[in-house]
Amino acid sequence: MRGRLRLLAGHEMRALHSLWLWVRGRRHAVPDGALAVAYTGPQTAMMYGLLFVSVVETVMLALLTPWPVVRAILLVLDVYGVVFVLSTHAACVTRPHVVGADGALRLRYGARFDLRIPAGAVTGARIERRFPDLGPMAADADGVLDLVVGGQTSVTVELAGPVEFVRPLGKRGQAHSVRFHADDPAAVVAALTRWERSA
Template sequence: MGDRSFGYSAQVRPFLWVFLVVTPLEILLVELLVPWYWLRAVLLVLGLLSALLLAWQLWMLHRFEHSVDAEHLCLRYAREFEYRIPLAAIETVTQGMTSQADNKTRSVVDGTLVLTISHSTNVSLLLNEPQRIDLGRRGAHDVTKVQFWTDDPDGMVRALRK
């Protein structure tokens, strides 16, 4: 089985595009409304940096997608994190929307690794053995369940059940 990629950014991508399109309009308005050259120059630099960061975020969300290969499920969020879960450790895969109250993109709640997009998940994995997940400053945790979001939950479930 070859690598299959699954996006997860369809919910946030439109907002990033709106801000990317609005940024040049903002720069133009600043040029027209602000009378001080030094302030216009500073705001122009900040506006250009903002546009670059938005474009970079869009690219990162597209470049670093979830993937399934012959041995692992790789869950990602841009370059912020990447977790590799052996397919042999996955006992069951289910599809279903869940809402999370936590504002964090990733967290561990009662032994469940939760990777949300817009406070939601749509795929759940039950693991047959605990997996050690390192959340950086939030510490390492043993998890027995994983909940995450993908733009194609049907395709993800099919890929994981093979």
């Protein structure tokens, strides 16, 4: 239990740091010569809608709650909710997937997930739009890892061998192939294919 709480606290701290990066217009760990791959397109409207609802709720509860102590508690909780939504979206914006200058692939989902695939480990990449009925991250018994954004994935990557990944709450798994979303899947596939051919 303590380990999970530490992991959740770490996610929160990274998300808040991402909010600071977002305000400054910067990205996390995108080196020179690397391709930054955005993946927030399918969820952006939903996140801003959620933010709008959170702000309206904060204002309405502040106006309608007659008890000062209750109002103060609700205000703190609602402001935290607004910050949480903003920082979650900021983490996805400022922590894109990355195709490195050496062909390595780094897949992320905000501050909660980070998978590094070494250069040379990718044996195939293709555009493949899928709409799995899954949560943000799921792995099946065949070793296929899905990173779902807005109910979809758009790129499938085949690997030379299994890579280990860590789920947001610390459980480990192995993947032989990965499906993930990219706003510009053609650019990702082109970059990975170029490195695969030159290897």
